[in-house]
Amino acid sequence: MPHPLVPPVLDWYARSARDLPWRRPGCTPWGVLVSEVMLQQTPVVRVEPLWRAWMQRWPTPAHLADAATSDVLRAWDRLGYPRRALRLQECARAVVERHDGELPTDEAALLALPGVGTYTAAAVVAFAHGRRSVVVDTNVRRVLARTLGGEALPPPSLTRSEMARAAQVVPDDDATAARWSVAVMELGALVCTARSPRCAACPVDDLCAWRAAGMPADEHAHRRRRQAWAGTDRQVRGRVMATLRAADHPVPEALLVDAGPDEAQRTRAVTGLVADGLVVREDVVGTVDGERVTTAVYRLPG
DNA sequence: AAAGCGGGGTC
DNA sequence: GACCCAGCTTT
Incomplete structure (x- = not known):
């Protein structure tokens, strides 16, 4: 039955x-x-x-x-x-x-x-x-x-x-x-x-x-509480990923400012994305005013 | 058991 | 603005 x-x-x-x-x-x-x-x-x-x-x-x-x-x-x-x-x-x-x-x-x-x-x-x-x-x-x-x-x-x-x-x-x-x-x-x-x-x-x-x-x-x-969306790390992560999906070249750190105004939060987001394997960080050595400087660029893996 | 993780549509 | 959606992974 x-x-x-x-x-x-x-x-x-x-x-x-x-x-x-x-x-x-x-x-x-x-x-x-x-x-x-x-x-x-x-x-x-x-x-x-x-x-x-x-x-x-x-x-x-x-x-x-x-x-x-x-x-x-x-x-x-x-x-x-x-x-x-x-x-x-x-x-x-x-x-x-x-x-x-x-x-x-x-x-x-x-x-x-x-x-x-x-x-x-x-x-x-x-x-x-x-x-x-x-x-x-x-x-x-x-x-x-x-x-x-x-x-x-x-x-x-x-x-x-x-x-x-x-x-x-x-x-x-x-x-x-x-x-x-x-x-x-x-x-x-x-x-x-x-x-x-x-x-x-x-x-x-x-x-x-x-x-x-x-x-x-x-x-x-009373026990259901969802994480808010606006202003969260998740939103910033999402914006960083959107930027990198749209880019056909590695993106300098400075251009990720669009992802959110809070620098500490951006750093948290990018660090997390790199740890998750969703983003790759590369150090680029350049010259500014005759000085060797290292800057970070970011891209999608693979 | 709880927290973190995207993004968009709906009420 | 809060809630919901064919969950998984890690702590």
Whole structure:
């Protein structure tokens, strides 16, 4: 017997699923992995066009492994969290070296790849290989917190009990399990949304514990605090990266002033980027008024 | 368990 | 202006 949520959600998905390129039959397992990495904290609408161009340019792990890292970072453009692009190229190289260029099907082997965590490994098992796994992303957490937990939103960080609850709902056979995983995620993305859920369009509104309880407010609200954006180190890092992506020559330190007015903050940002491998610093020896001086220039790696 | 890490759209 | 988005890695 499947869990009561499963049949109506599968039926809803058959009617309502978006036509996304990484869900098409011809998409390779590597294409699925690339989509999953790009979708880590980045919405579908921003990923889709970039994914198409990316897969056109680097269709296989071998292609990406051989690319210049500077090209990879430029192609990543403003998708955000550029370290993901670095990890993705490292992942491609690991697939070439460890797995003869073919993405493994084993979840533990996937988890061992750079940039692949619990969610992404499970997602590739289900969406690329059609096998049973426990896929728990922010959408699944929210749907299960509401329908089964009776709460507005899940706790701030993923708990063991959430994983256990999710595992209980996943159907036993591979094909149905894979279908369930994509379907419940889609339900969270399109209907059971964080801000204003469309319960009128929900296939399991009659089974929803949160709805039955009168849709009480979020109990964890006081513990959710996000880092602000304006004026942060992250913003300055982003601007430095934007400057270097746009430059076709190494950029002198003085030109990075555009990234922000606070010198200490700029230094922090650039130092961090160099430590992360996203930026390379070079010392250039020149002559000013007959004196030898050393100045720093910055560029993208590779 | 918590903090750091982009960037853009939406309410 | 706050919140949210198919999370991962490091401490």
